[in-house]
Amino acid sequence: MKTLIKNKDLEFMSAPEIIFCLFLLTPSFQGQAGTFVGNGGSPGDVELAIAKKHLDRTFKEFQEYDKHGPSLCTCAPEAKNRPMCSPLADLTLEQRSLCGRILFEKAGAMRRWVSPEAPLEVRWTREPIEVKENGVLRAVDAVMSRTTTEQGEGGRLTLNADRFLQMKPQERLFLLTHEFFHLEDWDGRPLVDEGPIGVFEGAEGGRKLINALAAAAVMEFYQSRIDTQFRQSLQRSQAYKPMWFDLQYESLQNGQSRPSTFGAGTTNPVQLQFRGYLISGVWGSLGLAAAFRFSNRSSNVLSSVDVRENIQQYGIGLSYKVNPFSDPTTGLGQSHFVSTVRYELGKSALRINDSSTGTEDSTDFGGFRAEMSYYFPFDWGFWLYVGGSYQQFNYSFTKVNLKYDKEQLGFFGGISYGF
Numbered sequence: 001m002k003t004l005i006k007n008k009d010l011e012f013m014s015a016p017e018i019i020f021c022l023f024l025l026t027p028s029f030q031g032q033a034g035t036f037v038g039n040g041g042s043p044g045d046v047e048l049a050i051a052k053k054h055l056d057r058t059f060k061e062f063q064e065y066d067k068h069g070p071s072l073c074t075c076a077p078e079a080k081n082r083p084m085c086s087p088l089a090d091l092t093l094e095q096r097s098l099c100g101r102i103l104f105e106k107a108g109a110m111r112r113w114v115s116p117e118a119p120l121e122v123r124w125t126r127e128p129i130e131v132k133e134n135g136v137l138r139a140v141d142a143v144m145s146r147t148t149t150e151q152g153e154g155g156r157l158t159l160n161a162d163r164f165l166q167m168k169p170q171e172r173l174f175l176l177t178h179e180f181f182h183l184e185d186w187d188g189r190p191l192v193d194e195g196p197i198g199v200f201e202g203a204e205g206g207r208k209l210i211n212a213l214a215a216a217a218v219m220e221f222y223q224s225r226i227d228t229q230f231r232q233s234l235q236r237s238q239a240y241k242p243m244w245f246d247l248q249y250e251s252l253q254n255g256q257s258r259p260s261t262f263g264a265g266t267t268n269p270v271q272l273q274f275r276g277y278l279i280s281g282v283w284g285s286l287g288l289a290a291a292f293r294f295s296n297r298s299s300n301v302l303s304s305v306d307v308r309e310n311i312q313q314y315g316i317g318l319s320y321k322v323n324p325f326s327d328p329t330t331g332l333g334q335s336h337f338v339s340t341v342r343y344e345l346g347k348s349a350l351r352i353n354d355s356s357t358g359t360e361d362s363t364d365f366g367g368f369r370a371e372m373s374y375y376f377p378f379d380w381g382f383w384l385y386v387g388g389s390y391q392q393f394n395y396s397f398t399k400v401n402l403k404y405d406k407e408q409l410g411f412f413g414g415i416s417y418g419f
């Protein structure tokens, strides 16, 4: 279904599939791709934000260079023989000079494209992106097209989300550098893949130049140690994940309006929950939750009577997840709120023993339980959370005159994994 045509200029990429792109003056494919807008709630939003920061820092280096000659488009000695060098390997001195000049002169423009104010529209798609070039269909990872906006010339970048997530940071930098150069002109002509540009001659001249510019950016990325920056943001757990496991420990009030001899004080239920989100939008995500809870109460009456109550509950309900913060590259920006309401069925078993005799009883019950939690990210999908709960389950043990008839408030903390 997805066919890739390998291009000689791009064989240095280490990804299993090779990055392609195409400059389109007419956004003809726009209608067929299932697109959605990225705002921190979509896969790839964090990776794109970091790739833009990497691009900004890399071109800041180019801007600050006082030497801006052919040396910018030369393979770094430590990177020799590495595949990323190949777009730079066989350039003539004239080609290196032009490449270096463009990097230096366009550095400010490239930084403007990745600034928050840039007239740039980003679209994510899960569909394979295919474009027609010279009558041949190509699968691509990204497409940049020029747009006209109120702020002037703008760009529309469409990215394949799955492919973008699989890439390494340097591959994303290469892809973005290539794509953003398509929004720039040189010698009064748009920088396009097809056809010659200056000393980059031939039908593939433009692509060779743009790939050299992108490879030079990757060199700078390593040499200025920009690759070590924002690593933490890329490892941090991301809130958009659709499936979650929660394990929590709670301190829960006693649900008795009148304390009885056999009721204990607070209990500490342990809960395991699964949440799966089915629909999401800018308003948040809505899904289903299923949970299992258990707790043990024990107390001593008159120092010789041992009272134990064992409670097990199963619940199913709805869960709503919302992220009110704006910057997805920060821990605060990934933190979010979850509210869940479940209907639960439970069983309680009571056992009372003293030195000579004992009695047992058990009962079933049902009711609603609501939880509100705040999640804060760790790395690699793990989270910490805290929250509060409200529940009311009415049941009683007639044999021993023990009655639960009051709402209960609880406070809990837990660890979570989202994937």
Ligand SMILES: [Zn+2]
Binding pocket: 020, 021, 022, 023, 178, 179, 182, 193, 210
């Ligand atoms: Zn291109």
